[in-house]
Amino acid sequence: MALKKTHAAALCAALLAGGCSFAEDALFPDTGTGAPTQAADAYGTSGPPMMGSSGYEPVTVSPGSPTGTFVGAKVAALRGDLQALQATLARQNQSLQQIRNETVQDSQRYHGTVAAINARLQVGTTPGNPILQQQWNAAQSELDRITDDVLKMNRLTNEVTSSSTLAGYLLDSVRAARSLSGAVDEDHRQLRILEDETNRTVVMVERLLSELTSDSIRQQQYVASEKQNLNTLALGIKNGAIFGGGLSNRLGGGYDAAPAGRAIASGEMPLVTIRFDRPNVNYEPALYTAIKSALDRRPNATFDVVAVAPAGATPGAQALAATNAKRNADSVLRSLTNMNLPASRVRSTSTTSPSAQTGEVQVFVR
Structure with a gap:
């Protein structure tokens, strides 16, 4: 909901970093009826998702005696097929x-490295600390190893899928053999035993496939999330301060992107105003705090990033000011991306303002 100038008196802007002011109290007044905002958990404490722990050792195939009939020979061939399938399943279970085990070990190393970085940022450190940068590179390599583990899991899933297809075909073949002519009672007895054992194998391979597929999906989602979180961690190292995790963790579902072409209403109050009145304005900590607070209170919020250029005395000066403001807005957009705010939640526009003394970037919450 847009706030007009009549609400400006309620603003308690806090100067958080250089030329960056944050008007969160005015945009989201505390009425005492809402749920309290939860503080962000320290990065990397949640750990990887749990994986399945079941083992899938194939059942033993019962031996059978030759009967000298055509059906008996067919039973022996099917029994050999089942033994070969179970040998394959045993290898797949071992894999x-x-x-x-490899995924657990790689995850432990990864989270240990991230925890060390996070602990150092928690107590404070210098911006761009090279030791933390080296640790971040190590964490990236460790996450790449987890990605390799996921690829192995996917390949194994494909192999087990083939085994599942073969198991179903084998069960159909065993059942079909019971209708063959020329069988003796012993053939049918052995077929009943073989059908039971094949059926148990089918159930086992389906459970294996289901658990493996679930593990693979969860691990893929986990790796994707951690890649985004590493971007946020890199931002913390750059600023020498801890960030409480990616903004994507605070997003609500079922949102619409900010409508294209939407103009900023005159007198509307920005959530954040970043004044680029000197080189290297350290705006990211304040920007993160503002966006996080907005999403904590309104998870479905979208944002407008507006490049505000001061009105120039000449057309040339005006064009130069607009270019600089646009460059600064692009920098803010990149920062939001590194904080894991989806591009569909953000729209960029530009304007000029006779009251602006220098180039500004204003962020509005929707």
């Missing part, structure tokens, strides 16, 4: 357990 699954090995991938799980």
Whole structure:
């Protein structure tokens, strides 16, 4: 909801970083009826998702005696097919357990490295600390190893899918063999046993496939999320201050992107005003705090980033001011992307203002 100039008296703007002011109290007045804003958890404390822990050892195939009939020979061939399938499943189960162990070890190393970076940022450090940058590079390499584990999991999923298809075909073949002519009672007895064992194998391979697929999906989502969170962590290292996690963790579902072509209403109060009145304005901590607070209170919020140029005395000066303001707005947009705010939540526009003394970037919440 847009706030007009009549609400300006309620503003308690806090100067957080150089030329960056944050008007969160005015935009979101505390009425005492809303739920309290939760503080961000320290980055990297949630850990990887749980993986399945089941083992899938194939059942033993019962031996059978030759009967000398055509059906008996068919039973022996089907029994051999089941034994070969179960040998394949045993290897796949072994591969699954090995991938799980590797994933756990890689995840522990990754979270240990991230925790060390986070602990150093928590107590404060210098911006761009090279030691933390080296640790961040190590964390990136460790996350790449987890990505390799996920790829192994996906390949194994494809293999187990083939085994599942084969198991279903084998069960159909065993059942079809019971209708063949020329069988003796012993053939049908062995077929009943073989059908039971094949059916149990089908159930086992389906459970294996289901658990493996779930593990793979969760790990893929986890890696994707951690890649975004590493961007936020890099932002913290750059500023020498802790960031409470990616902004994507605070987004609500079912939102619409900011409508194209929407103009900024005259007199509307910005959530953040960043004044680029000197080189290297350190605006990111204040920007993160403002956007996080807005999303804590309104998870479905979208944002307008407006490049505000002062009115120039000449057309040339005006064009130069507009170019500089646009460059600063692009920098703010990149910062929001690094904080994991989706591009669909942000729209960029530009304007001029006779009251602006220098180039500004204003961020409005919707």
